[in-house]
Amino acid sequence: MKFPDLSGLYPSGAEIAVTVTPRASRDRIEMSELGLRVRVSAAPEKGRANEAVRRILAKALGLPKSRLVLIRGQTARHKVFRID
Template identity: 40%
Template sequence: MSDWLRVAPDGRITLTLHIQPGAKRTEFVGLHGDALKIRLAAPPVDGRANEALLKFVSEALGLPKSSVSLKSGHSARRKVLELAGTTAEAVVRCAHAE
């Protein structure tokens, strides 16, 4: 798999992301070093960008919001998300479809 995507033995998926808040629109961009870059239209104020990120990823993958959690990077551009209920192939397909 890619450096930005890891699958644990229990099936949970961990994503390493580089976030660009305050963009014109929310979208997957591609790779940024060893992370997947996502542009977010939400500003990095009062946790709005984090909320928008969780909503965007859950909707893009067709997952309930409760299946997507922010593990680290609450106030940083580099974030780690954990996903449940999907496959690595679905994540890769979704990230490259945008």
């Protein structure tokens, strides 16, 4: 799956705010003036949607997913990830 290249937008230590839509028809990232929206096909059960968002963001940023840490929004649609 092809995602937009976000590698030059966020330095190490940056916090990335995203709005998540679980149970979407396909995984994708949308960028707008309001911020990042990540749509994932995973259901929001047992952390599956959070892990899918982490995987997708890591791929778009060109980072290993171990460098992305969910710091806020474990059970909310609005999440904040930090690049370690």
